[in-house]
Amino acid sequence: MTQQTTFRPRRSVLYMPASNERALAKAATLPCDGLILDLEDAVAPDAKDVAREQACAAAQTGDYGRREVTIRINAIGTQWHEADLAAAAKAGPDAIAVPKVNSAAEVLALVEAMERAGAPDHTTLWAMVETPIAMLRCHEIASASPRLSVLVMGTNDLVKELYAEHVPGREPLLAALGTALLGARAAGKAILDGVYNDVKNTEGFLAECAQGRQMGFDGKTLIHPGQVAGANEAFAPSEQAITDARGVLEAWEAGGSGGVVTYNGRLIENLHVESAQRILTMHEAIQALEEA
Structure with a gap:
């Protein structure tokens, strides 16, 4: 894709x-x-x-x-x-x-x-x-x-x-x-x-x-x-979604981006990291647009 x-x-x-x-x-x-x-x-x-x-x-x-x-x-x-x-x-x-x-x-x-x-x-x-x-x-x-x-x-x-x-x-x-x-x-x-x-x-x-x-x-x-x-x-990420996305990325980085990583009791894999990155990219783009 x-x-x-x-x-x-x-x-x-x-x-x-x-x-x-x-x-x-x-x-x-x-x-x-x-x-x-x-x-x-x-x-x-x-x-x-x-x-x-x-x-x-x-x-x-x-x-x-x-x-x-x-x-x-x-x-x-x-x-x-x-x-x-x-x-x-x-x-x-x-x-x-x-x-x-x-x-x-x-x-x-x-x-x-x-x-x-x-x-x-x-x-x-x-x-x-x-x-x-x-x-x-x-x-x-x-x-x-x-x-x-x-x-x-x-x-x-x-x-x-x-x-x-x-x-x-x-x-x-x-x-x-x-x-x-x-x-x-x-x-x-x-x-x-x-x-x-x-x-x-x-x-x-x-x-x-x-x-x-x-x-x-x-x-x-x-x-x-x-x-x-x-x-x-x-169509914008909710505050909770933004908080969770940041938490997922922090947990992933703290875990060395591999092995068994969890956030709020949930197992984190690459697909969750990619989704979190997309949410934050969307949030930042919306912020930039609204501040322009």
Whole structure:
């Protein structure tokens, strides 16, 4: 399994409609880890051109500080796709998110088009996986190119494609969520959970955040600023987890990094040490991000 070379917090990644100037300005004040300036679902057909111009201009301002800025373009095969991709590549955001990516061949074609349009090296590709065929090809998609850095679950479209229903606990989606996670982790890529639709149901949202974190997602995509704080807390290591991680590393070092080592009565092995190191790396990266 390939490992990510650096850790970047993506606990909360908020969609913002790029056709709405006020929303773009407000995004610079929100404590989210990332932003997706949206040209797709949140934008009416007659506003697509304006949204494209505004998203590209916003991505170049530097106003978003520490936040990872992504532009979601319209899907392959739509009338706006090519113009969106070319403009976003020239704007040079942190990433370009593409909906409904279904194969490694599409990833390679997208990367080639980004490079042809002059995308700088720091602009990566985020592939949205939201169809049954994408679920079955998640590892193929995630490992297709080094330029692809993140998979994004499109759970609303997936529910529609499966003829499933949105229910608490997401039982109809668990197989797909797990399959996507396996594909992303096997390729050493980050993966973001899908959105939670009922912005007034805080309890349900927090339960879904907890589920996503327990499954192994890096963070959650969001549709409302009010969801940011909950996602940030859910996808960060708890104080107890940080304390335990430090304790595990101290015990391991004190034991000479070998033999029988215990912490709080539990046997410690290499796998526990690696998990502890990851928790502390995540904690330190979040601290650095929040202090920036």
